[in-house]
Amino acid sequence: MGRGDHNRATGKNVLAQTPKNQLSDGIDVEYSKELADHDDVVAMERSNAADKRAKRK
Numbered sequence: 069m070g071r072g073d074h075n076r077a078t079g080k081n082v083l084a085q086t087p088k089n090q091l092s093d094g095i096d097v098e099y100s101k102e103l104a105d106h107d108d109v110v111a112m113e114r115s116n117a118a119d120k121r122a123k124r125k
Contacts, residue, residue: 104112 101109
């Protein structure tokens with residue numbers, strides 16, 4: 069073991085944590101079905117189907 073091995077933060081979370089009130093749920097609130105074209109609608113259907121498959125497992 070060298071000199072630097074003694075000061076490691078093993079087992080500790082040294083990264084800053086995001087407060088729970090600032091976390092995003094990942095849903096884009098600016099999406100509008102009125103402005104969506106056919107490709108957007110198909111992409112949303114595929115995304116929803118993939119989410120259902122992922123949650124089923």
